[in-house]
Each structure stands twice: as C-alpha cells, then as structure tokens.
Amino acid sequence: MKKLPDLSKDPLGKPDPWAKxxxxxxxxxxxxxxxxxxxxxxxxxxxxxxxxxxFVNLALARKPFGTPVKVLAMLGVTLGAYLGYVIVAGVIYILVKG
Known part of the structure; x- marks a missing residue:
C-alpha cells in the first residue's frame, strides 16, 4: 500500500497553516x-x-458524502452560524438594554 505524504508540514518540518x-x-x-x-x-x-x-465546514468538505449532500450540509452550517449569531446578539442586546 502506498503511503500518502503528510501535507500538514512543509519540507522544513514546520506546520502548514493552509493544509486544511x-x-x-x-x-x-x-x-x-x-x-x-x-x-x-x-x-x-x-x-x-x-x-x-x-472548521465544521472544512470537516464536512473532507467527508465522503455526495456533492449535493455536502452542499446542503455546508449551507446548513453557514445558515446556522448566522442564525446563531443573531440569536446570541439579540439575547445580549436584551440583557444590556433591559
């Protein structure tokens, strides 16, 4: 079996921040x-x-799902992030403004 190269480090052994x-x-x-x-x-x-x-979307992009499932899942995560922000910001606004 052929061993795949480790793309998480560059030739000098330093971590590659763009590997994901x-x-x-x-x-x-x-x-x-x-x-x-x-x-x-x-x-x-x-x-x-x-x-x-x-990071959730990067993990989903590497999963062996079909393309339509990946697109829907990644869109769901993105929409969930925006919705989560609106909810958290709304709660903080209500708590501060009382």
Missing part, C-alpha cells in the same frame, strides 16, 4: 469560508461563531 484548505474545490472553499464573514458583523462573538462554522 489544500485539495478542496472552489465551491468547497467558498462554502467553508462563508461563516467567517461574521467577523466584520459581530466582532468577537461573530468571529467565534464564524470560526466554529468554518
């Missing part, structure tokens, strides 16, 4: 990065929720 993005198709990259667009909207809260959505 390598090998994905353009649509997988777009859907993976979409939740992180919450950062300009929500600062730390949006960044936290968006970052979680990004």
């Amino acid at each position: 993005f390598r090998g994905l198709t353009w649509w997988q990259l777009v859907l993976s990065v979409a939740p992180i667009l919450l950062v300009p909207l929500g600062g730390v809260i949006g960044g936290t929720i968006g970052g979680a959505g990004l």
Whole structure:
C-alpha cells in the first residue's frame, strides 16, 4: 500500500497553516469560508461563531458524502452560524438594554 505524504508540514518540518484548505474545490472553499464573514458583523462573538462554522465546514468538505449532500450540509452550517449569531446578539442586546 502506498503511503500518502503528510501535507500538514512543509519540507522544513514546520506546520502548514493552509493544509486544511489544500485539495478542496472552489465551491468547497467558498462554502467553508462563508461563516467567517461574521467577523466584520459581530466582532468577537461573530468571529467565534464564524470560526466554529468554518472548521465544521472544512470537516464536512473532507467527508465522503455526495456533492449535493455536502452542499446542503455546508449551507446548513453557514445558515446556522448566522442564525446563531443573531440569536446570541439579540439575547445580549436584551440583557444590556433591559
């Protein structure tokens, strides 16, 4: 059996920060990065929720599902991240404004 190379490190042994993005198709990259667009909207809260959505979408992109299932699942994660942000921001707003 042929051993696959370890893409998580560069030739000098340093970790590759872009290894999770390598090998994905353009649509997988777009859907993976979409939740992180919450950062300009929500600062730390949006960044936290968006970052979680990004990593979940990256994991889904590597799963052996069919393309339609991947697209729907990744869109669901993205929409869930935005909905989660709206809910958390709304609760914080209500608590602060009372």
